[in-house]
Structures are given as C-alpha cells and as structure tokens.
Amino acid sequence: MSKQNEFLSLVIPLYNEAENISPLLEHIDKALSSFDFEIILVDDFSTDKTVHIIKSHNHEKVKLIELRKNYGQSSALAAGLDHANGDYIITLDGDLQNNPKDIPTMLNKLKEEDWDVVVGIRTKRKDSFLKKLPSKIANFLIRKATKLNIKDHGCALKVFKKDIAKELNLYGEMHRFIGLLAYLNGARVSEIEVSHQHRIHGKSKYGLGRTFKVVNDILLILFQRNYLQKPLYLLGNLGIFFFLVGTIINIYLLIEKFLGNDIGDRPLLILGVLLLLVGVQLFTTGIAIDLQMRTYYETQNTRPYKIRTITEFDK
Numbered sequence: 001m002s003k004q005n006e007f008l009s010l011v012i013p014l015y016n017e018a019e020n021i022s023p024l025l026e027h028i029d030k031a032l033s034s035f036d037f038e039i040i041l042v043d044d045f046s047t048d049k050t051v052h053i054i055k056s057h058n059h060e061k062v063k064l065i066e067l068r069k070n071y072g073q074s075s076a077l078a079a080g081l082d083h084a085n086g087d088y089i090i091t092l093d094g095d096l097q098n099n100p101k102d103i104p105t106m107l108n109k110l111k112e113e114d115w116d117v118v119v120g121i122r123t124k125r126k127d128s129f130l131k132k133l134p135s136k137i138a139n140f141l142i143r144k145a146t147k148l149n150i151k152d153h154g155c156a157l158k159v160f161k162k163d164i165a166k167e168l169n170l171y172g173e174m175h176r177f178i179g180l181l182a183y184l185n186g187a188r189v190s191e192i193e194v195s196h197q198h199r200i201h202g203k204s205k206y207g208l209g210r211t212f213k214v215v216n217d218i219l220l221i222l223f224q225r226n227y228l229q230k231p232l233y234l235l236g237n238l239g240i241f242f243f244l245v246g247t248i249i250n251i252y253l254l255i256e257k258f259l260g261n262d263i264g265d266r267p268l269l270i271l272g273v274l275l276l277l278v279g280v281q282l283f284t285t286g287i288a289i290d291l292q293m294r295t296y297y298e299t300q301n302t303r304p305y306k307i308r309t310i311t312e313f314d315k
Contacts, residue, residue: 008037008107009086009162013076013175014094015044020200021053024094025062031100038063041094042080045070055311064311074175075305081165082303083310089165091178093156095199102194106159109192116164116187119150119179120157120194138176141218148183150191157194161187171304173217180221235286243279246272 010028017024028039042065043051054064065079077091088107092098102120110118135154143149154176164187168178183189223234249272253263263269 006035006087006107007085008032008035008103009084009089010037010039010100010103011042011077011080011084011089011091012039012094013042013044013073013080014046014050015070015073015076016046016048016050017094018046018049018053020094020096021050021057024096025057025059027096028100031103035104037061038084038086040065040080040084042076043067044073044076055313058313060313062313064313066308066311068306068308071305072173074170074173077175077178078168078170078303079305079307081168081170084162084165087162089160089162091156091158091160097197097199098155098157099195099197102157102192103159106157106192106194109190110159110161113190114188115190116161117179117182117189118159119152119189119191120155121152121191122155122196123193125196138218142177142180145218145222146180146183148180148189150179150189152191153177153179155194174221177217177221184221233286235282235289239279239281239283239286241279242275242282246275246277246279249275 012024014021025039028037039059039062041054041062043054045067051064051066054062063083065083067076067079080091081089088110090103090106092100098120106118106120109115135152139151139153142153158179160182164182164185167185168181170178170181174181179189249268253266253269253272257263
C-alpha cells in the first residue's frame with residue numbers, strides 16, 4: 001500500500017534515448033517508491049532502439065505512446081499530457097539530466113504552499129555555453145515582458161496540478177515555456193532549486209540556432225497573451241496610426257499645392273499615399289484575422305500529433 005494518496009503521472013518525451021531508458025526507469029522507481037504513479041513515455045519517432053528497449057522492460061507502470069513521425073518535443077509532450085491520469089502531472093526530460101529525487105520536494109512545496117505549478121531551477125547547470133545562451137535570453141525577455149519572475153524557464157522538471165496541465169495547448173516549440181503558458185492561463189507559479197546532471201549517453205538536440213527560435217516563440221506568446229482574442233486591437237491601431245500620419249502628410253501637401261508650390265516630384269507625396277494604403281490594409285487585415293480567430297475557437301478540435309500505437313504493459 002502506498003504511503004501517498006495522490007496518483008502521479010510522469011510525462012517524458014523521448015527521441016533517440018535508447019541508452020538512457022534503463023537507468024531512467026531505475027531512478028524513477030527508487031525516487032518514487034512511496035507513491036502511486038504512472039510513467040508515460042512518448043517516443044517521437046526515434047530511429048534507434050528506444051522503443052525496443054522500453055518494451056523489453058515490460059515495466060508495469062509504463063505507458064508507451066509511439067508517434068507516427070517526428071513531430072518535435074512540444075507535440076510529444078502534448079500527447080503525454082493528454083493521456084496522463086494523475087492528480088499531479090510531472091514533466092521531465094529523458095536524458096537523465098533531471099533527477100527524479102527532486103520530485104517529492106517539489107510536490108510538497110506545491111501542496112503545502114498551494115501553488116498550481118512548481119518549476120525547477122537548475123543549480124550548477126551542467127550544460128555548454130551554446131545550450132545556456134538561449135535560456136538566458138529567454139529568461140531575461142520573459143522577466144522584462146511579463147510579471148512572472150522565474151529564473152529558469154528552460155528546466156524540463158516541472159510539477160503541475162492536473163487541471164492546469166490539461167489546459168495547456170502546446171504547438172510548435174512551446175514546450176520551453178509551459179510554465180509561462182500556465183501563468184498566462186491564470187496559474188500560480190513558483191520555483192525551487194533542483195539538481196542538474198551531465199548528459200552521459202546520447203547527444204543533445206540543442207544548438208546556437210535555438211536562440212532565434214526562442215526569441216520568435218516569446219514574441220508569439222506575448223502576441224497570444226495580448227491579442228490572440230482581439231488581433232484587431234494590434235493591427236487596427238497600427239492601421240489607424242499609419243492612416244492618420246498619411247492623412248496629415250497629404251493635407252500638408254494639399255495646402256502647399258494651394259499656395260502654388262509644386263508637389264508632384266516630392267518623395268513626401270509618395271510616402272503620404274503609401275501610408276494611407278498601408279493603414280487601410282492593416283485595418284482590413286485585422287478584421288480578417290479577427291474573423292479567423294473566431295472560427296479557430298469555434299471549430300478547433302484537433303491535436304498537433306498522430307499516434308501510431310499505445311502500449312500498456314502487464315500489471
């Protein structure tokens with residue numbers, strides 16, 4: 001009989017982590033021996049023996065979800081969250097850099113202080129500069145652009161209340177910012193220091209190119225936060241601004257014309273007409289996107305992934 005009443009779901013996306021499967025399952029079993037839990041392993045179309053090794057363990061607490069193709073970590077995480085049944089849902093990477101021993105401490109903080117999400121802060125982070133740089137940029141931009149003062153958004157080890165995790169809509173590369181997404185949905189988010197370990201097996205999937213993705217993703221999140229349900233407020237305001245500037249320029253040139261000055265060869269005339277056209281175009285585009293957003297919310301009922309098969313092992 002478990003010492004804990006809560007049922008935990010560990011959601012772990014995997015891509016070519018064959019050598020890490022055995023130690024990962026062993027560490028989880030030891031760290032959570034007093035809990036009732038399930039381990040949801042989502043294989044993102046690995047090309048090595050990841051799936052074979054998972055099946056060879058026949059682990060009674062494992063649910064293996066195999067995706068039809070390589071969708072990326074966000075979609076793999078979304079698949080795991082959709083199939084999680086726990087009262088609390090924990091996300092972590094499958095590369096052994098997150099230590100499952102930190103989960104009970106994080107869970108206690110969440111329950112005792114009544115948080116909705118607890119995010120890990122990687123102490124003495126064991127990563128290269130090329131992997132740390134995007135995280136530093138993201139953390140800085142998020143602190144400046146929102147009121148969420150979290151030191152390490154990039155830590156995969158997070159603990160969620162079930163209802164908060166189920167509300168997350170992960171697309172593209174949004175897995176890096178699920179703490180922020182939860183916060184923007186109204187969740188109360190806290191953080192706690194966790195250990196971080198060197199990657200021993202396999203290769204990191206991150207590089208310097210991730211920096212640009214991070215910046216783009218943050219801009220998208222901020223747009224969604226402020227304008228997803230009202231895009232006309234952004235494009236419409238820009239359209240009105242450009243239209244007014246163009247109108248002022250053209251009125252000025254009209255007065256110049258009445259005073260007998262030649263305006264036909266002035267670049268300012270071209271600018272004035274261009275700003276008028278741009279203003280009208282931005283405003284009408286805002287209306288069109290607003291209608292598309294309404295259609296999206298009323299008809300969207302699909303997931304960003306396709307599942308090949310789900311395997312549950314003998315209990």
